[in-house]
Amino acid sequence: MTTVTTDPIYGSRGNWIARAESWMDARGKGAWIAAMVLGFIFFWPVGLALLAYMTWSKRMFSSKSCSRKSSRSMMSRSTGNSAFDAYKADTLRRLEEEQGNFEAFLERLREAKDKAEFDQFMNDRAKQDDTATGA
Numbered sequence: 001m002t003t004v005t006t007d008p009i010y011g012s013r014g015n016w017i018a019r020a021e022s023w024m025d026a027r028g029k030g031a032w033i034a035a036m037v038l039g040f041i042f043f044w045p046v047g048l049a050l051l052a053y054m055t056w057s058k059r060m061f062s063s064k065s066c067s068r069k070s071s072r073s074m075m076s077r078s079t080g081n082s083a084f085d086a087y088k089a090d091t092l093r094r095l096e097e098e099q100g101n102f103e104a105f106l107e108r109l110r111e112a113k114d115k116a117e118f119d120q121f122m123n124d125r126a127k128q129d130d131t132a133t134g135a
Helices: 016-027 029-042 044-056 071-075 082-134
Strands: none
Touching (some): 029 044
16 A cells, blocks of 8 residues: 655645755755756756746745745744853844944935035035026
């Protein structure tokens, strides 16, 4: 008697394409690119098909590497060492605070640059109006 095990995500284990896709996703965008390059080297239609699939499924242009877990969820996992977990939480909190401060600094810098450019524009315009009316 043969039993077919089922995968909760892809159904029956006989679906090798779904298993290959899952395996590649677990290894990230680099694995997809390597498979595409090898496809072009050994049989160009395979490489072309992989390129089309990666573009169609948005694997090529996504900011995350395929369907890997986000680094945020990986960082929130407990290691079992309470001292290290406390240190990690404090460091992450401090880094997030520094990131917020830096983004606020950049925003103030952009606003100051925009204001300086606008003031320069207004000064140049006023000079042009003065020379046009005074001539």
